[in-house]
Amino acid sequence: xxxxxxxxxxxxxxxxxxxxxxxxxxxxxxxxxxxxxxxxxxxxxxxxxxxxxxxxxxxxxxxxxxxxxxxxxxxxxxxxxxxxxxxxxxxxxxxxxxxxxxxxxxxxxxxxxxxxxxxxxxxxxxxxxxxxxxxxxxxxxxxxxxxxxxxxxx
Numbered sequence: 001x002x003x004x005x006x007x008x009x010x011x012x013x014x015x016x017x018x019x020x021x022x023x024x025x026x027x028x029x030x031x032x033x034x035x036x037x038x039x040x041x042x043x044x045x046x047x048x049x050x051x052x053x054x055x056x057x058x059x060x061x062x063x064x065x066x067x068x069x070x071x072x073x074x075x076x077x078x079x080x081x082x083x084x085x086x087x088x089x090x091x092x093x094x095x096x097x098x099x100x101x102x103x104x105x106x107x108x109x110x111x112x113x114x115x116x117x118x119x120x121x122x123x124x125x126x127x128x129x130x131x132x133x134x135x136x137x138x139x140x141x142x143x144x145x146x147x148x149x150x151x152x153x154x
Contacts, residue, residue, distance in 0.1 A: 012045060018068055019086040020061040020076070025049050027080045028059030034075055034108075034153055035068070042066060055082075070097070075108055077101040078135065078151065101132050109137065110152040116142040125154065 023031055028048055031037075037044055045062040052058035067087060076083050077099035087095040105127045111118045118125045118141055127137035127146075135148035 012062075013091055014045075014062045014064060014088045015091055016089055017042070017062065017064040017066050019088060020063070021058070021084050021086065022052070022055065022082050023059035023061065023080050024055065024082070025057045025059045028061075030079045030153065031059070031061065031076055031083075034079065035072065037061065037063065040066060068097075071102070073097055073099050074102045075105075078105065078108060079148075079153070081135065101129050101135065103129055104140075105129065105137065108154060109146070110154055111139045111142060111144060112146050112150060112152065113139065113142045113144040116144065 020031065025048060028046070032046070040063065042063065042065040044064070045060075047060040047062075049057045050060060068085065073085060078101060081099060081101060083099045085097040085099075086093045087097065105125075107124045109125060109127060111125055111127075113119070116139060117123050118139070123141070126140040128140055130136045130138045130145065135151070137146045137151065138144070139146070
């Protein structure tokens with residue numbers, strides 16, 4: 001078996017489902033949690049610290065029988081803005097989607113202000129994205145700005 005064939009066998013092929021690629025390795029398990037993948041009943045393959053020409057090391061998720069809506073994909077952009085999703089049908093890529101940070105995030109992240117109403121009442125968090133490139137969020141209730149490295153997911 002040639003060197004190229006061995007590389008291709010690193011992770012098994014997917015008949016139908018979604019491949020989430022180009023996940024920074026350090027964010028892989030946050031993506032798993034954010035999407036609730038641990039609760040799925042279908043097969044999931046997780047590749048961690050795989051070699052990547054673009055990123056050095058990357059993570060990849062292969063989820064059988066699952067196709068994500070664009071709003072689910074956009075949530076991923078909060079922690080992994082460079083991800084690419086390949087939609088697979090009959091072992092072929094039929095569509096490619098890219099994560100994009102939405103203008104508003106609802107119920108995804110926690111406000112870091114302990115006095116914010118969202119931390120003291122049963123109120124769903126709501127953030128406006130004020131900086132897409134560096135990922136900065138502003139709470140719509142208390143107006144606290146939170147940078148990417150300080151974002152805590154719910």
